[in-house]
Amino acid sequence: MSLDTSSGAGPGKLLALCFCFVLIGAVLLPIRENLSRRPKDNFPLSYYPMFSSKREPIETFYYVVGLDAEGHRSQIRHNVIGDGGENQVRRGLRKTINQGRAPELAQAIAQRVAQRDGRRYRDLVSVSVCKGKYSVDDYFHGKTQPVSERVYATALVDRTQTP
Amino acid sequence: MNTFWRRFHDFWFEPAPATRLALLRICVGAFVTWFLWDNRDTYLKVAQLSPQLFAPVGVVFHGPVALDLFRWAFDATFLLAIVFTFGLWHRITGPLFAGLFLWLVCYRQSWSMIYHSDNMVVMHVIVLAVTRAADALSLDAFLRKRREPGVVPEERVGWEYNWPVRLMCALVVSAYFVTAVAKLSGPMGLEWMTGHNLRAQMAVDAMRKELLGGRPNPVSHALYDMVWLFSALAKGSLCVEFFAPLALLHRRAGWFWAVNTFFMHWGILLVMHITFHYQLSGVMFLAFFPVERVLVLWHRLERALDVQGRLAAPVGGPAPIGGVEAHGAAEPTVSRAGVRHPVLYYDGECGLCDRFVQFVLKHDPSERFQFATLQSLAGRQQLARLKLSDTDLQTMVMVDADASYTRSTAALRICRQLQAPWPLLYTLMAIPRPVRDGVYSFIAARRKLWFRPPPECPVMSPELRRRFLS
Numbered sequence: 001m002s003l004d005t006s007s008g009a010g011p012g013k014l015l016a017l018c019f020c021f022v023l024i025g026a027v028l029l030p031i032r033e034n035l036s037r038r039p040k041d042n043f044p045l046s047y048y049p050m051f052s053s054k055r056e057p058i059e060t061f062y063y064v065v066g067l068d069a070e071g072h073r074s075q076i077r078h079n080v081i082g083d084g085g086e087n088q089v090r091r092g093l094r095k096t097i098n099q100g101r102a103p104e105l106a107q108a109i110a111q112r113v114a115q116r117d118g119r120r121y122r123d124l125v126s127v128s129v130c131k132g133k134y135s136v137d138d139y140f141h142g143k144t145q146p147v148s149e150r151v152y153a154t155a156l157v158d159r160t161q162t163p
Numbered sequence: 164m165n166t167f168w169r170r171f172h173d174f175w176f177e178p179a180p181a182t183r184l185a186l187l188r189i190c191v192g193a194f195v196t197w198f199l200w201d202n203r204d205t206y207l208k209v210a211q212l213s214p215q216l217f218a219p220v221g222v223v224f225h226g227p228v229a230l231d232l233f234r235w236a237f238d239a240t241f242l243l244a245i246v247f248t249f250g251l252w253h254r255i256t257g258p259l260f261a262g263l264f265l266w267l268v269c270y271r272q273s274w275s276m277i278y279h280s281d282n283m284v285v286m287h288v289i290v291l292a293v294t295r296a297a298d299a300l301s302l303d304a305f306l307r308k309r310r311e312p313g314v315v316p317e318e319r320v321g322w323e324y325n326w327p328v329r330l331m332c333a334l335v336v337s338a339y340f341v342t343a344v345a346k347l348s349g350p351m352g353l354e355w356m357t358g359h360n361l362r363a364q365m366a367v368d369a370m371r372k373e374l375l376g377g378r379p380n381p382v383s384h385a386l387y388d389m390v391w392l393f394s395a396l397a398k399g400s401l402c403v404e405f406f407a408p409l410a411l412l413h414r415r416a417g418w419f420w421a422v423n424t425f426f427m428h429w430g431i432l433l434v435m436h437i438t439f440h441y442q443l444s445g446v447m448f449l450a451f452f453p454v455e456r457v458l459v460l461w462h463r464l465e466r467a468l469d470v471q472g473r474l475a476a477p478v479g480g481p482a483p484i485g486g487v488e489a490h491g492a493a494e495p496t497v498s499r500a501g502v503r504h505p506v507l508y509y510d511g512e513c514g515l516c517d518r519f520v521q522f523v524l525k526h527d528p529s530e531r532f533q534f535a536t537l538q539s540l541a542g543r544q545q546l547a548r549l550k551l552s553d554t555d556l557q558t559m560v561m562v563d564a565d566a567s568y569t570r571s572t573a574a575l576r577i578c579r580q581l582q583a584p585w586p587l588l589y590t591l592m593a594i595p596r597p598v599r600d601g602v603y604s605f606i607a608a609r610r611k612l613w614f615r616p617p618p619e620c621p622v623m624s625p626e627l628r629r630r631f632l633s
Contacts, residue, residue: 052349077376
């Protein structure tokens, strides 16, 4: 390697090059996770697993539904389920269900629903934390009901305790 | 091999103006400042989630921290982002900011959800924080100019200002290349280019949002059956990502790639409602462009504003201080040391003007300014030159070099020549002159009501008296 040292900047350039190689190498290094049996994502150095995952015709989703007295369903919004945005809530929901803490989550959501008097929530009598399998193609052709659904926990919306 | 290294060296260390890196610092710093401001609530709420969701990533090697500590860290990072943007004590505050910002964003991602789109802003902050990004267009540069009057940081050119920019570009294209590898090395392989998986990804993303109570995205539903479109988008996006490193090879290739990728993210927003703030803002791609050319436009604008603010009155040549007092000359004066002195003409019976003169005296340690009342002979001559009435003293007049300035332009040009931080007020010149002057006139019309003149004049030292021409 021939670096310009005439201006006395050689060591500086060498240091700069090392810094560049380290940083670029760090960004490229996660590529190896694609070959790993148990790949692990990280931040800010990621291998972007969402791009390598294959989507299936039947996909699994985690969500919370509310039921009114007549049994009509409505989806509970992510900001009622938890904080941090849609994706944060989705991940948190899945992890909470997998950790077996769905009943306490359902209870917390029911309390939050009870405190809301908007049209969307005022008629709800219960909320259920669910995992459902949906046919993606059917969903986009108007059949929005799940192929199968498992309810992990249900809690009643108790408005008598609401201040 | 030597030829390769020489070419690489010439490419990577090609001299660039200090303003290029400095502008990137300002843009990235401003973006982070806005980002933190906009996300403060979310960050604080996430920090209160159940500890059972906590899964540390990046530089976070510990468990959840106390909320108060996190709030302090967040606010400190926010303040440092502002300091970083303005480039104050950059050698210390830069790395400190980068470290805290890296920790903060990693901590936010440690609650079971990684937002991959935040990674590049973190990498760019790291690059800018440890390089000489505050050598120009910064408070550091301003302070240096005051210490060493001959230095003009904005005109500096050197290899140390280019490689960080190249590195920022290289990091961006590397990240996109990694995503391309992820697509191709997944179970789909080259089949990814058929677009089926992209279509399914779009569909699943839309369903997730709807099942979590979001409104259906009409674009997703409208496009779902257009398989050919997803095939084209998949090929296009894969090309953009896989061949991203080619964007480094030529300036125009970089521009082309950056513009394409920028619009790709806007397309993703339209179709999938996914918001990649750093990418969508365009700040991530600025390193691919000679951003310092914006300064040329800025100087043109500044000149145009100067022309607006400058009045047509011709001003004569300089005269020595002694001559000014004796003959009541209205021009900027020249001291015995040969330094041209701007002159501020003000209403001698106005309390606000008196306070402003005191303010200028206090913040003009190099004793640049001289003063005269508009009621003096010199002042009346100046008003006559500017075709202004000598009874309606609604404006101060500043005579500097070969031009005269009035109203808000005069006030802001005076501030520009005072000690820090008052020159920052000069950025208000970007406001159209009618608006600025409207505010000035509003205050000027009420100045005698709001600000009473001092009951008596302070006794001035001979040095101070010499700066008053009347």
